[in-house]
Amino acid sequence: MPADQRPIAIALMGPTASGKTALALEWAERFGGEIVSVDSALVYRRLDIGSAKPTPAERARVPHHVLDLREPWQPYSAADFAADARRAVEDIVARGRLPILAGGTGLYFHALLHGLSPMPQADADMRAQLEQEARERGWNVLHAELAAIDPQAAARVHATDAQRIQRALEVYRLSGRTISDWRSEAASTPPLPVRVLKLVLAPADRTELHRRIELRFDQMLQQGFMDEVRALRATPELRDHPAPLDLPALRAVGYRQAWEHLDGGTTAAEFRDRGVHATRQLAKRQLTWLRGELDAQWFDPALQREELEAARALFMDGVTGRTKR
Template identity: 70%
Template structure:
């Protein structure tokens, strides 16, 4: 087999609140890199506090790519991300920099590094009907329905992941073919332009991650997260949107719970508890996906930064 002569890149993956932003910044500054965001919430403008978007100071320290690409009401797919990320990585490499792919959206990493199976376009009508059923019956019931028609997909999709449940049922209703079959029939393989070292940053103890999630959620509240959501609700494009709750930006963890609270559906304590619980569930799904990345190296952010830095140094050529 011929040697892989592609330039090099780092993929820094991990669950939410694991410390990826700080680690990516440190790696970029140490190795003359630029950060390519792999996060489905960070593509949206105006979603700053609740998405833990890198601050203006952090973006001034290191150049970031794929932030603030869309308004919250505008569509953005995994295929859009893959195309944009390929262009960004090629741009970083062309300027002699190290691309650092940093984020926690597994579907985006998969789309970028492995390619995506061709899929039918989304149907707003079918999505609205599925959402209406979910409001009546609950997502667990729809997950059970998915298990009946596509057990392979249901085994991969958690019952608390409404966006993926909705898409899988949508594909089934549109085509009569399970999404798992679509995925197995082939992916569009656009060879990634770099050889990638995969790193996972995750606390070894789940309780530590839960503490980090709770602390970050409280810090977001103190930083004005609810005011950020109030500003979103005041935008005509969202205030007048016929299916605002179905928008991926508004369904993002934290934003969905804040929207309900500001609608008067919950009290402040319930909102906080629901937001923290939803973030924990997101982290659980992320960790499940990360465990399938058999070629990734795992590091605990509490005490293994030196080992992580050594792994990166061993991967990169000596200067």
């Protein structure tokens, strides 16, 4: 069998606060790479501190792609991401550089690496109807409705994940078929035309990950996260929005909790605890998704740096390493 001659890319995957950004920057500088963000919060302008968006200094060090593409009140889908990221990867490869895909949004990775199934497109009227139902009945009730028609999808979606509950019910109501049924079909777009090394960065000790999450949340507060949220609330498009917390951008962890705190719903201490807890829950969901990526290699970035470097070197030299689970 002839050798695979496709260009290469590296995917640095992992839960939030696992060290993906720092390693992506380091490897991009060392190996002539450019970073493609795979993070659903980083596509939005004005969400900088709370999303841990790369700083201007970091962007000056290494070119970054798929950042700041939408305002927080504007829609952006996994299909939009797949198209934008694919163009970025193709452009990077055309310049003879190394694409480094870095982030923790599983749906975005799946859309980019495997394509999306040909399910119904978003329908503004149906979404408005579902949002109205949620205001009247609650997203937990709609989640129960989803569980009745599509238990498989409901098991993957948290009862407070309004965006995915809405999408699953939207698909079912428009087509009469569950989103799980649609996803079982072959993807409508070809896979990304590169060979991808999937590396998962995940501390073996979950208490260490929790410590890193707590530290980063406190650092964001020190950097002015609350002022960032106050500025968002003062934006006319968000100030006048009937249900701003239903917007995907503001459902990002930290932002929802900060918004509710500024509405007077929690004390400062309660807000901080809720923000840390929500981030830990996000990390748990990310790890659950990553365990389904059977061709990914897992490393503790603090304890297995030599092994991590060896896996990268083997791949970049054209040798396939043994998968570690």
